[in-house]
Amino acid sequence: MTVQPVVAVVGGGQLARMLAEAASPLGVHLRVLAADGDEGAGEVVTDVVRGDPDDEVALAAVAEGADVVTFDHENVDHAALESLEAAGVVVRPSVATLRCSDKAHQRRTFAAAGLPVPDFVVLDGTEPVVAAARGFAAAHGGRVVVKASRGGYDGRGVWMLSGDELEAFVDEWTGAPLVLEPELDLVGEVAVLVARRPSGEVATWPVVETVQVGGMCDEVVLPSGLDASLEATALDVARRVAEVAGAVGVLAVELFLVATPNGPTVLVNEVAPRVHNSGHLTIDACATSQFEQHLRAVLDWPLGPTDPLVPAATMVNVVGGADDDPRQRQAQALARVPGARIHLYGKTSRPGRKIGHVTVVGADRDATREQARLAADLLAGS
Ligand SMILES: Nc1ncnc2c1ncn2[C@@H]1O[C@H](COP(=O)(O)OP(=O)(O)OP(=O)(O)O)[C@@H](O)[C@H]1O
Numbered sequence: 001m002t003v004q005p006v007v008a009v010v011g012g013g014q015l016a017r018m019l020a021e022a023a024s025p026l027g028v029h030l031r032v033l034a035a036d037g038d039e040g041a042g043e044v045v046t047d048v049v050r051g052d053p054d055d056e057v058a059l060a061a062v063a064e065g066a067d068v069v070t071f072d073h074e075n076v077d078h079a080a081l082e083s084l085e086a087a088g089v090v091v092r093p094s095v096a097t098l099r100c101s102d103k104a105h106q107r108r109t110f111a112a113a114g115l116p117v118p119d120f121v122v123l124d125g126t127e128p129v130v131a132a133a134r135g136f137a138a139a140h141g142g143r144v145v146v147k148a149s150r151g152g153y154d155g156r157g158v159w160m161l162s163g164d165e166l167e168a169f170v171d172e173w174t175g176a177p178l179v180l181e182p183e184l185d186l187v188g189e190v191a192v193l194v195a196r197r198p199s200g201e202v203a204t205w206p207v208v209e210t211v212q213v214g215g216m217c218d219e220v221v222l223p224s225g226l227d228a229s230l231e232a233t234a235l236d237v238a239r240r241v242a243e244v245a246g247a248v249g250v251l252a253v254e255l256f257l258v259a260t261p262n263g264p265t266v267l268v269n270e271v272a273p274r275v276h277n278s279g280h281l282t283i284d285a286c287a288t289s290q291f292e293q294h295l296r297a298v299l300d301w302p303l304g305p306t307d308p309l310v311p312a313a314t315m316v317n318v319v320g321g322a323d324d325d326p327r328q329r330q331a332q333a334l335a336r337v338p339g340a341r342i343h344l345y346g347k348t349s350r351p352g353r354k355i356g357h358v359t360v361v362g363a364d365r366d367a368t369r370e371q372a373r374l375a376a377d378l379l380a381g382s
């Protein structure tokens with residue numbers, strides 16, 4: 001008789017791949033539902049169901065015999081998942097938590113819960129959109145950030161606009177509701193990863209600093225550089241976010257740092273109810289990685305310690321350039337940075353596409369930043 005736990009993952013990208021890498025030593029069998037064009041997990045996972053995440057038949061096939069169904073992305077049809085839940089399949093996080101990946105829903109939910117969020121307005125067609133956008137911009141210095149409530153990632157679906165351009169944009173938009181918020185003068189950005197079990201047991205990793213380039217995460221640094229009291233505030237806000245969202249598994253909370261007369265404070269930017277780019281350095285720098293912790297949490301197993309194992313760590317994403325393969329430059333990168341922990345996802349290199357990451361751990365924050373950057377640049381061929 002086999003007692004091997006089976007975790008089914010909807011999505012077959014790099015997050016599913018890294019979940020599989022964590023599943024192996026735990027003796028957990030990982031199965032993925034991979035759509036055409038999903039790359040990353042296929043090289044590592046032996047049990048792959050091919051199909052779209054919104055196809056009920058494919059979802060039922062990946063869920064068959066699984067202890068739990070979880071996700072590597074949130075673009076899943078909620079009605080199809082609700083049918084699975086109704087049929088008795090354990091889905092973690094739940095459909096209700098997955099709704100929090102909608103930027104309009106999260107802004108409204110977290111504001112209603114008294115969590116600190118930027119000023120915002122949702123344009124969902126319930127009032128004239130051009131007048132609402134004009135009014136919001138006038139009240140906030142003219143320039144606003146416009147966000148598609150669903151379907152955006154890596155800065156796609158985020159636009160900084162003002163004046164006629166803004167009004168024309170909202171007038172012509174036919175997609176999901178838009179969220180408008182002021183363009184904030186950011187002092188910085190940080191992220192907190194939270195893991196939560198169905199029983200409510202919660203673990204957080206130390207706060208990390210995140211650096212975005214062109215709206216996309218470029219670099220993640222531990223420690224965050226925040227003073228102890230702001231770090232405590234960030235952790236507290238993130239825990240409350242996870243509770244309000246009803247998170248099970250890992251949930252990433254991206255926070256803005258903004259100046260106030262009393263010093264910097266945090267606002268919730270967005271949450272992702274899954275393992276996340278801002279937590280990749282936990283693989284090489286922390287007692288339990290976000291990937292192992294996610295599996296433990298969705299299986300309702302005890303959570304692991306999250307302490308850093310090193311004084312400092314930096315992760316830099318490797319982004320595709322020309323249509324060549326970073327694997328051919330690995331030896332060169334390792335020759336220059338022997339301590340680089342290289343994680344390549346086996347994805348086709350395309351400009352702007354995340355195809356891997358590098359983490360460097362060490363005693364000194366700045367030194368890890370330099371070394372990780374050097375290794376990532378060498379791998380990207382830039
Ligand atoms: N209101 C704002 N004011 C200033 N900068 C902002 C604002 N909103 C977003 N940004 C910048 O744009 C980046 C991307 O925004 P956001 O996190 O909403 O988009 P995303 O595409 O969902 O992100 P991800 O890369 O996490 O998938 C933020 O990390 C931040 O650097």
Ligand SMILES: [Mg+2]
Pocket residue numbers: 254270
């Ligand atoms: Mg973001």
